[in-house]
Structures are given as structure tokens and as C-alpha cells.
Amino acid sequence: MSIRALVESEYARQTEALTSNEAFQMLETGKADTKAYNVFIANVCKTHLRSPQILAFLYSVAPPASTEDVKHNMLEELGLDEEGIPHPKLLIKLAQHAGFNECEVKTLEVLAQDELKRMTSEQILYGSMKEIGLSALLETASFEWMLSRLASQMAKFLEKHRGISKDGLDWFLHHSEVDIRHAEEQLDSIEEYVKYYQFDQSHFESILELTFRENVFIKRYFGEIALARHSGMLD
Amino acid sequence: MRIRNATFYALKIPFVESFSHSIKTRKFSDSIIAGLTSEDGAVGYGEGVPRSYVTGETVETCLDTMKNRLWPAVAQIDYSTIASANDLPKIPEIKKDGVIAWNAAQTAFELALIDCLLKREKRPLSTILPPKRQTVIYSGVITSSSKEKAVQLAKYLKLFAVKQIKVKIDGQNDKERLAAIRDTVGPDISLRVDANGAFDVKQAIGVLKDIVGIKIDCIEQPIPRGNVSDLAKVKAESPIPVMVDESLVTLEDAENLISAKACDFFNLRISKCGGVSQTLQIAKKAEEAGMRLQLGAQVGETAVLSAAGRHVAAYLDSLEFVEGSYGTMLLTEDISDEKVDFGHGGKAPLLRGEGLGVHVREEILKKYADKVIECGKVK
Known part of the structure; x- marks a missing residue:
């Protein structure tokens, strides 16, 4: 199987697991309570608030052939492109529309930063930056691939069942349109990356498997307990 | 206090x-x-x-x-x-x-x-247990599983440059799994096996003779905890050094095992042995008797026991294998601010924070x- 096909197949598997997850379906069908919607919104914010920093890292390790795409993606996240909308601000707006107060919004920013600090501080199992870069690229691209397919759906259930106005859902709406292009570009970037850094198939497959050993979407959007139920580790 | x-x-x-x-x-x-x-x-x-x-x-x-x-x-x-x-x-x-x-x-x-x-x-605990080394090197573990799963885990451990690997064996297809793991990791990685008492004396001796060609550095707990003379029989006939785990819980166990010449290695585990103090007492007894040592861990232990293990592993004079500090490689979430997991090469630094760190x-x-x-x- 080609690199692209392998990656897309993994992304499809991860996305399918997310949409068939009970926690996701509760939100989608309106059976969840307000607290569950708020936890979901908080988790989306925590996951993506530091995306510009992650993209800056990916930019620094990008092969020459994909540098421009990654740079454009990063500038777009920062609001330094022609549209001028910083994506973290859209996430803050989402939290505010959900009724999060100033202190709660600040907490989300602190938690997102803490996660970055933790990632930077921990011992690394991989032996080189090229491997860490590949894993980060695979995970980042997986979110764009998933969001390009599900962001509208998520926006819809937040509007319908949580009463968030369209204005508050800009982050989702923006991602549902923009990420269709990004997702395709990211798949190109992954192929370029693998070629440029001369990963052999087995090496690449191991990093792909390790990156998606857990369902990253369920873990980040619904937490460890939902993930454990999904993987059968908890009843 | x-x-x-x-x-x-x-x-x-x-x-x-x-x-x-x-x-x-x-x-x-x-x-x-x-x-x-x-x-x-x-x-x-x-x-x-x-x-x-x-x-x-x-x-x-x-x-x-x-x-x-x-x-x-x-x-x-x-x-x-x-x-x-x-x-x-x-x-x-x-x-x-x-x-x-x-x-x-x-x-x-x-x-x-x-x-x-x-x-x-x-x-920090290191003021009480002064470290003899600045880095602790941990082993990887491959659980009982299919040959395919074992090879996949072996590939990951090779990617992480882990130099010592313990493989759980259970009497099901062990030789084939071990050979496949050896093929995957190459000849220079130390492989040892842990039977968790899966065999009787005769079976254990048979398995050990069967797998000796795969270059196995030692077997842990080939037979269940019980009469130390049975273990001594296995050791006498085994072409591979024998380590005790479940057979070694108390200081009295250690003394009996030493006097019966029932094993080559002790696997010390802090929780199993009753804490740092008793673990160090058993280690001292072992060192005096020329027994070789491993500091093991409990499956699923959190950062607290891993931190205690790190200090003890850094403190002991002669330690051939160290296990543990798997943290979020195994747990979906650990309980401490600091991650104590080992990194590339199985290496982990000393913990310098107050208390256990x-x-x-x-x-x-x-x-x-x-x-x-x-x-x-x-x-």
C-alpha cells in the first residue's frame, strides 16, 4: 500500500471510531447535558489553541518542497494571511459564546500551554527530530483530515443542541471549508517528508502505528475515560 | 513528625x-x-x-x-x-x-x-540514597501475545533503541515467538524471558534447552513459588541463568534461596519486597552471596513507584537489568506532574525534586x- 493510502486508511479508521463513539453520538443526537457540550468545547479549545506553535515546529522541519504550504498554513493559523483571522481567537470566541467567563477562558489557555510544556519536557522515545516531526505531522494532518469531514456536523449539533450562534461557530465553519484543501496539502506534505528524510516503509509504518496507538480524536476531545471505554480497557 | x-x-x-x-x-x-x-x-x-x-x-x-x-x-x-x-x-x-x-x-x-x-x-531521596550513576537504563517488555504482535512490539523497541528486552513466555509457541523477536531485533540486543511460573521442573528444563540457541540471557521464575529444591534442580540443569521473582518476597526467602543455590539472579521489586528498606536489605544479602540483580517493577505501577525505583536503581552498586518507568507507554494517564517514563535507549535521568521527586x-x-x-x- 502506498504511503498516502496507508495514511488515509488510518485517518478514516480514526474518524469512524470518533463518530461511532457513544460520547460523540450523545452530542450529535442532543442526548448529552449542557456540561458534556461544555467539556467538549473546552477540549476542542485545549487541543487547538496552540496549533500555531505546532505548525511552527512543522515548518522548521518541513522538506523544501512543502515549506511554502506549511508556512501558509501556519500564517493562516496566526491570522497573518490575506484573511487575517487568527484561529486561536476563533476558539476563544467559541468558548465565550458557550458562556465561559474570563477566568475559564484563561484556564483553557493555561492548560493548552501546560500541555505544550509537558510535551517539550518529557523524555523522548524516538532517536531523532525527523521521527518526532513525522509523528507530529501525522497527528496534525489527521485533525485537518477529520475536521474537513466533520467540522460542519459538529457546528450543527452545537448550534442545534447547545444553542451556540453561527458567529460563535466560526472556528468549525472555517475548518470545514479550509481544511479540505489543507488535508490534501498535508497528505502531499507527508509523502514529501517521508521521501525527503528517506524513511523506509517499515520505519514509516511503525511511526504511523505508534502515533495512532490510541484514538487521538477521542482522547483529545472526550478524555481518557471515554478512550478507555472505546478501547475496551474499562467497562 | x-x-x-x-x-x-x-x-x-x-x-x-x-x-x-x-x-x-x-x-x-x-x-x-x-x-x-x-x-x-x-x-x-x-x-x-x-x-x-x-x-x-x-x-x-x-x-x-x-x-x-x-x-x-x-x-x-x-x-x-x-x-x-x-x-x-x-x-x-x-x-x-x-x-x-x-x-x-x-x-x-x-x-x-x-x-x-x-x-x-x-x-530529595538522593541525599539518602546517593546515586552511583547519572542515568538509569531500562529494559523493554514484550507481553504474552501472538508471534505477529510480539514482532510488532519488538520493532517498536528497536526503533526506541532499547538494548535489553524481557519477553513473557507461557508455554504456547514460545520458541517460534522468541526466534521471530531475535530476528527482528538482531543479535546484539539482550533478550531474557519470564515464565511467571508457567512450567513444572521437567517442562522448564525442556523449554530452557529448547531456546538456548536463541541467545537468551536468563529465565525468570520458570516454575511457581514453592520448594526451593525444585528451583535448584532447574538451575542445576539449565543452560541459561535462572532468576527468581515470585519466589523472592521476604528476607527469609532470600536466605533460603541463597543457601539452596537455587538461582543466579534475584529480581527485586520494591512493592513485592515491602519497601525501599527491605529491598535494600535483600540486595545487600544478594551482593554478599555473589547473586546477580535485577530491579523489577509492577505492571501498571504509577509515577510514585517508578520514582522510588529510579532512586534505588541509581543507588545500588551492581544491577544488570532495570524494569519499570513505563508510565504513559502503558497507562492512559499517569498521576504526577512530571513524567518519569524512560526515553530513547531506555535511558532516564535522575530525579532531583524533593521527596521521591x-x-x-x-x-x-x-x-x-x-x-x-x-x-x-x-x-
């Missing part, structure tokens, strides 16, 4: 994926965390991992013993500053009614007292607590 109150958390932290050996398949950690608060407000955390097939303790009996027997005794003691490794806090002995030893319960208390005493004085997050304890027991001052 007197302890004002204690809280015991029976945890249920899910694993990333299940972990199997010949006796048990586990999907979550079932550690017990003891949180002790001194009269002047210092807080220390300890951990014990009860295993019915190792010490005879279960989570329920361990919690009951901690609450009703150890806590009333510990609460009466005025603990003094720890001056040296010979001066670690003593946990009152309790009757071994129906168990081999209450070692997990004792360990949870001992580690919490060490953490509390040292945090109160803003000192980790800050336990109470919100994580509460998140995964299956049961919480609070104990106040005993009158």
Missing part, C-alpha cells in the same frame, strides 16, 4: 492496551496510593501494588490492612529525620495471617513517609479512584 491523617486511593487507571503474562491479563492499573499528611501540613505519597499470586494480598485485603491495622500503628509513631539508607522509616510489623507478607501495604506507607519526611525538609496530582487520583478511604487521627 507525626501523621495527622491518611487517604488511601484504590486506583483503576486504564491501560493503553492490555498486558498479558502466563497468570493474568490486565487492562488497568490497580495500584493503591497512600497520601499521608503530617501535623505540620507536609504531604507525602506512597504506592503499593497488591498481587494475590505474589504476596497473597488483594486490593480489598490490602486496603483493609492499611486502614485497620497499619494506620492505627503508624499514627502513634513520632517519625524522625532520615539520616541515611539504614535509617528509613520503620513500618510496624503485622501478623502474616493468610498472606506471604503485607508488603504492598507496607510499601505504600513507607514510601509516603519517606516522601513526607523529605518534602518537609525540602530534600514527583508531584502527585490529587485531581488525577480522584478521577481514577475506584475507592477512597480517609483516616483521621487515632485516639
Whole structure:
């Protein structure tokens, strides 16, 4: 199987697991309570608030052939492109529309930063930056691939069942349109990356498997307990 | 220092994926965390991992013993500053009614007292256990599984440049799995096996002769805990060095194993052996007898036991293998601010923070607590 096909197949598997997850379906069908919607919104914010920093890292390790795409993606996240909308601000707006107060919004920013600090501080199992870069690229691209397919759906259930106005859902709406292009570009970037850094198939497959050993979407959007139920580790 | 109150958390932290050996398949950690608060407000955390097939303790009996027997005794003691490794806090002995030893319960208390005493004085455990090395090198573990799964795990460990690997064996297709793992990792990686007592004497000798060509550095617990003379028979005929694990729980076990010349290696595990103090006593006995050493770990242990293990591993003179510090490689979430997992090459640095060197997050304890027991001052 080609690199692209392998990656897309993994992304499809991860996305399918997310949409068939009970926690996701509760939100989608309106059976969840307000607290569950708020936890979901908080988790989306925590996951993506530091995306510009992650993209800056990916930019620094990008092969020459994909540098421009990654740079454009990063500038777009920062609001330094022609549209001028910083994506973290859209996430803050989402939290505010959900009724999060100033202190709660600040907490989300602190938690997102803490996660970055933790990632930077921990011992690394991989032996080189090229491997860490590949894993980060695979995970980042997986979110764009998933969001390009599900962001509208998520926006819809937040509007319908949580009463968030369209204005508050800009982050989702923006991602549902923009990420269709990004997702395709990211798949190109992954192929370029693998070629440029001369990963052999087995090496690449191991990093792909390790990156998606857990369902990253369920873990980040619904937490460890939902993930454990999904993987059968908890009843 | 007197302890004002204690809280015991029976945890249920899910694993990333299940972990199997010949006796048990586990999907979550079932550690017990003891949180002790001194009269002047210092807080220390300890951990014990009860295993019915190792010490005879279960989570329920361990919690009951901690609450009703150890806590009333510990609460009466005025603990003094720890001056040296010979001066670690003593946990009152309790009757071994129906168990081999209450070692997990004792360990949870001992580690919490060490953490509390040292945090109160803003000192790391390394001031009591001066490190002999700056980096601890850990082994990887491959669980009982299909050949395909074993090869996949071996590939990951090779990618992480882990130099020593332990493979769980269970009498099912062991030779083929081991050969496939050896092919994957190459000739220079140290492989050892752990049977968790899966064989009888005859079977064990047969298996050992069968796998000797795969270059196996040692076999852990080939037969169940029992008569040491059976183990001595296996050792006498084995072409591969023999390590004891479940057979070694108490100091008395260590003495019997040494005098029967029943093994080549001791596998020390802090929770199994009753805490740092008893682990060091067994290690001393082993070193005097020329016994080789491994510092093992409990499957599913959290950052607390891993941190204690890191200090002991750095302190002991001669240690050939170290296990543990798997952290979030196995647990879906660990309980401390700091991750204590090992990194590339199995390497992990010394812990320099106060006490055991980790800050336990109470919100994580509460998140995964299956049961919480609070104990106040005993009158």
C-alpha cells in the first residue's frame, strides 16, 4: 500500500471510531447535558489553541518542497494571511459564546500551554527530530483530515443542541471549508517528508502505528475515560 | 513528625492496551496510593501494588490492612529525620495471617513517609540514597501475545533503541515467538524471558534447552513459588541463568534461596519486597552471596513507584537489568506532574525534586479512584 493510502486508511479508521463513539453520538443526537457540550468545547479549545506553535515546529522541519504550504498554513493559523483571522481567537470566541467567563477562558489557555510544556519536557522515545516531526505531522494532518469531514456536523449539533450562534461557530465553519484543501496539502506534505528524510516503509509504518496507538480524536476531545471505554480497557 | 491523617486511593487507571503474562491479563492499573499528611501540613505519597499470586494480598485485603491495622500503628509513631539508607522509616510489623507478607501495604506507607519526611525538609531521596550513576537504563517488555504482535512490539523497541528486552513466555509457541523477536531485533540486543511460573521442573528444563540457541540471557521464575529444591534442580540443569521473582518476597526467602543455590539472579521489586528498606536489605544479602540483580517493577505501577525505583536503581552498586518507568507507554494517564517514563535507549535521568521527586496530582487520583478511604487521627 502506498504511503498516502496507508495514511488515509488510518485517518478514516480514526474518524469512524470518533463518530461511532457513544460520547460523540450523545452530542450529535442532543442526548448529552449542557456540561458534556461544555467539556467538549473546552477540549476542542485545549487541543487547538496552540496549533500555531505546532505548525511552527512543522515548518522548521518541513522538506523544501512543502515549506511554502506549511508556512501558509501556519500564517493562516496566526491570522497573518490575506484573511487575517487568527484561529486561536476563533476558539476563544467559541468558548465565550458557550458562556465561559474570563477566568475559564484563561484556564483553557493555561492548560493548552501546560500541555505544550509537558510535551517539550518529557523524555523522548524516538532517536531523532525527523521521527518526532513525522509523528507530529501525522497527528496534525489527521485533525485537518477529520475536521474537513466533520467540522460542519459538529457546528450543527452545537448550534442545534447547545444553542451556540453561527458567529460563535466560526472556528468549525472555517475548518470545514479550509481544511479540505489543507488535508490534501498535508497528505502531499507527508509523502514529501517521508521521501525527503528517506524513511523506509517499515520505519514509516511503525511511526504511523505508534502515533495512532490510541484514538487521538477521542482522547483529545472526550478524555481518557471515554478512550478507555472505546478501547475496551474499562467497562 | 507525626501523621495527622491518611487517604488511601484504590486506583483503576486504564491501560493503553492490555498486558498479558502466563497468570493474568490486565487492562488497568490497580495500584493503591497512600497520601499521608503530617501535623505540620507536609504531604507525602506512597504506592503499593497488591498481587494475590505474589504476596497473597488483594486490593480489598490490602486496603483493609492499611486502614485497620497499619494506620492505627503508624499514627502513634513520632517519625524522625532520615539520616541515611539504614535509617528509613520503620513500618510496624503485622501478623502474616493468610498472606506471604503485607508488603504492598507496607510499601505504600513507607514510601509516603519517606516522601513526607523529605518534602518537609525540602530534600530529595538522593541525599539518602546517593546515586552511583547519572542515568538509569531500562529494559523493554514484550507481553504474552501472538508471534505477529510480539514482532510488532519488538520493532517498536528497536526503533526506541532499547538494548535489553524481557519477553513473557507461557508455554504456547514460545520458541517460534522468541526466534521471530531475535530476528527482528538482531543479535546484539539482550533478550531474557519470564515464565511467571508457567512450567513444572521437567517442562522448564525442556523449554530452557529448547531456546538456548536463541541467545537468551536468563529465565525468570520458570516454575511457581514453592520448594526451593525444585528451583535448584532447574538451575542445576539449565543452560541459561535462572532468576527468581515470585519466589523472592521476604528476607527469609532470600536466605533460603541463597543457601539452596537455587538461582543466579534475584529480581527485586520494591512493592513485592515491602519497601525501599527491605529491598535494600535483600540486595545487600544478594551482593554478599555473589547473586546477580535485577530491579523489577509492577505492571501498571504509577509515577510514585517508578520514582522510588529510579532512586534505588541509581543507588545500588551492581544491577544488570532495570524494569519499570513505563508510565504513559502503558497507562492512559499517569498521576504526577512530571513524567518519569524512560526515553530513547531506555535511558532516564535522575530525579532531583524533593521527596521521591514527583508531584502527585490529587485531581488525577480522584478521577481514577475506584475507592477512597480517609483516616483521621487515632485516639
